[in-house]
Amino acid sequence: MNTSRRVSWGALLISVLIIPVVAFAADVRTGNSPTLVQSETTKGDLYLIGANTTSAGKVNGDLVAAGGTIAVSGPVSQDLIVGGGSITVIADIGDDARIGGGNILLNGKVGNDVLIGGGQTQISGGGVGGDVLWGGGALQVTAPVGGNMRLSGGEVVINSRVRGNVEFKGGKLTLGKDAIIEGNLDYTAQSEAVLETGAVVRGKTTFEQQKAATSTFPISTTSILAILSVFILIKFLAMLAFALVLGLVFKRYTQTFVRNAMAQPLLEMGRGLIVLVVLPIASIIALVTLIGIPFGILGLLAFAILMLVSCAFASIVVGSLVHKWMFKSAEYQATWQTILLGVVVFTLLGSIPLVGSVAKFLLVLLALGSIMKIKWDVAKGWR
Numbered sequence: 001m002n003t004s005r006r007v008s009w010g011a012l013l014i015s016v017l018i019i020p021v022v023a024f025a026a027d028v029r030t031g032n033s034p035t036l037v038q039s040e041t042t043k044g045d046l047y048l049i050g051a052n053t054t055s056a057g058k059v060n061g062d063l064v065a066a067g068g069t070i071a072v073s074g075p076v077s078q079d080l081i082v083g084g085g086s087i088t089v090i091a092d093i094g095d096d097a098r099i100g101g102g103n104i105l106l107n108g109k110v111g112n113d114v115l116i117g118g119g120q121t122q123i124s125g126g127g128v129g130g131d132v133l134w135g136g137g138a139l140q141v142t143a144p145v146g147g148n149m150r151l152s153g154g155e156v157v158i159n160s161r162v163r164g165n166v167e168f169k170g171g172k173l174t175l176g177k178d179a180i181i182e183g184n185l186d187y188t189a190q191s192e193a194v195l196e197t198g199a200v201v202r203g204k205t206t207f208e209q210q211k212a213a214t215s216t217f218p219i220s221t222t223s224i225l226a227i228l229s230v231f232i233l234i235k236f237l238a239m240l241a242f243a244l245v246l247g248l249v250f251k252r253y254t255q256t257f258v259r260n261a262m263a264q265p266l267l268e269m270g271r272g273l274i275v276l277v278v279l280p281i282a283s284i285i286a287l288v289t290l291i292g293i294p295f296g297i298l299g300l301l302a303f304a305i306l307m308l309v310s311c312a313f314a315s316i317v318v319g320s321l322v323h324k325w326m327f328k329s330a331e332y333q334a335t336w337q338t339i340l341l342g343v344v345v346f347t348l349l350g351s352i353p354l355v356g357s358v359a360k361f362l363l364v365l366l367a368l369g370s371i372m373k374i375k376w377d378v379a380k381g382w383r
Helices: 004-025 221-249 251-263 265-288 293-327 336-349 355-381
Strands: 027-031 046-050 052-055 063-072 080-089 097-110 114-128 132-141 149-158 166-175 185-189 205-209
Touching: 027 221, 027 336, 046 052, 046 221, 063 221, 221 251, 221 293, 221 336, 251 265, 251 293, 251 355, 265 293, 265 355, 293 336, 293 355, 336 355
Parallel strands: 027 046, 046 063, 052 063, 063 080, 080 097, 097 114, 114 132, 132 149, 149 166, 166 185, 185 205
Antiparallel strands: none
16 A cells, blocks of 8 residues: 555455455454463454453464453464554564554554554554554654654654654654654644654655644544544444344344344334334433333433344344355354354445435344344243
8 A cells, every 4th residue: 555545444445345255264252351372373364352352372364353451462464453442562463453442552563554543552663564544642653664654643752764754733743863754744733843863854844833723633634534444443343242242142032033033024124113213202201200200211221222232133134134145045144254244234334325324224123123022022921
């Protein structure tokens, strides 16, 4: 890739599109603390989804991880895609690295481009072979960069060699004593950059001072691209994690759910529409009366939970449907492969104007109606 814009959109789109193709050969691990131990080596891609994820072994493919705390200490031969709260990467990455989180440490060698959106970020270690696109609060770079850097955020410190151009929009820019910018330096900040003794800019330097009314954290195109791309990635991983937990932990329930949904889809959509309209209205009416306030609050809370669960189950349904169509299977299946496929398709539908939104809405109604049917059947069994 030659430009940061390609990094932010092209790489992300390609990664999402190829997931259905490679997912059936991947290793997926979920739970509270999914781990690839140091002695393990994967034959292909690895997916780690849980509260605390650790990858210490060798990944011969892509590594995709989501969780609260993520630690990667084993080498990854291809792409690294992670989203979480606290992220530590002290391993070499063969191709691109796309990371989103709160506190991020990237301390290894990255073969190609790096896309990061985060609060506190540190890039150190063996260096980055391609471009760096970053948006966030604070960034410190002590690793050499082989391409260009496009940065937007609060405060940035560069203390290494950059072979390409550097663009920055933010609060403060500092070039450390070991900073060497081979290309041009183009930046917009509150004041001129701090150049420590030894810092060198070999190209042209262009400075534009922020206006007084400008925020200390300007929203630039670069920042929007980086943060939006990472947000989409994290949203996708979060939905995938939730759908996998529902589908695999409650596997028997999920199988029944998919069969019911596809047996009478129009009927279940109608049932879902009734719930969608009646439940929030009834809850709001209950809130008006003093006695009904607790029931109103519970009703609105139940509605919010139902919508969240319905989105996950809608992904499971569409995955089963697409899998049956692609592989001509006799029955609808609900496995981690079909769930992953469904989350990808459900996510991509959101990018299609109007038609995609309508399709997602109908799928959610189908899921909501099917959930209520199962609940109703269970309630009848208690009589």
